[in-house]
Amino acid sequence: MIMTSKERREKGLLFIADESDWVKMKEARGLTQELNTVDRRDFDKIRSIVNRLFGKSDETTFVNPPFYCDYGSNIEVGKNCFINYNCVILDNAKVKIGDNCLIGPNVAIYTAGHTMHPDARSLGYEYGIDIIIGDNVWIGGNAVLCPGVHIGANVVIGAGSIVTKDVPDWSFAAGNPCRVIRKITEEDKKYYFKRREIDKETASYLSDRRK
Numbered sequence: 001m002i003m004t005s006k007e008r009r010e011k012g013l014l015f016i017a018d019e020s021d022w023v024k025m026k027e028a029r030g031l032t033q034e035l036n037t038v039d040r041r042d043f044d045k046i047r048s049i050v051n052r053l054f055g056k057s058d059e060t061t062f063v064n065p066p067f068y069c070d071y072g073s074n075i076e077v078g079k080n081c082f083i084n085y086n087c088v089i090l091d092n093a094k095v096k097i098g099d100n101c102l103i104g105p106n107v108a109i110y111t112a113g114h115t116m117h118p119d120a121r122s123l124g125y126e127y128g129i130d131i132i133i134g135d136n137v138w139i140g141g142n143a144v145l146c147p148g149v150h151i152g153a154n155v156v157i158g159a160g161s162i163v164t165k166d167v168p169d170w171s172f173a174a175g176n177p178c179r180v181i182r183k184i185t186e187e188d189k190k191y192y193f194k195r196r197e198i199d200k201e202t203a204s205y206l207s208d209r210r211k
Helices: 005-010 019-037 043-053 118-122 186-190 200-211
Strands: 067-069 075-077 087-090 095-097 109-112 132-135 172-175 180-184 192-193
Touching: 019 043, 019 067, 087 172, 186 192
Parallel strands: 067 087, 075 095, 087 109, 095 132
Antiparallel strands: 172 180
């Protein structure tokens, strides 16, 4: 039996978008248009639209419009996440974002891709490979996540990075191509920007929350 486009997408195979795909994409475009034209002061309305657009989210998820995606239903977002202005998610495949994640402005998350050789590409074939982002991740502005990457928990991705490979837990990674610069350690609790130390009042508050 010949597989449908959706079945091929879900298996990570090459596919050509069919009419049923376009129906889903048109629904997503309608919702993103609604999101991107809503009164930016109406946070409750923004959250309501996002919850209708995404496959998984809740009232603790917030997206700063404008925002763009292909399907929306393939995006799963954990609790207490913030997606900043002008994020683009090409969700041919699943995009799973953990809890307590911060997505900087102009971040691009691409599950979609095309063949290197032009034969299949010129006929309209494409693919989608899942992207997974762990808990407590901060992705800096203008970063690009390429198909198939897995970002571990408690990771920071530097602004402007092009992520083509997996990043392990508790890492600071940056660059083009993105690479691990160093591990994030207990020492990092003392600082908020370079070697600027967190003030005593805030440090005490954070310490109480950890208990």
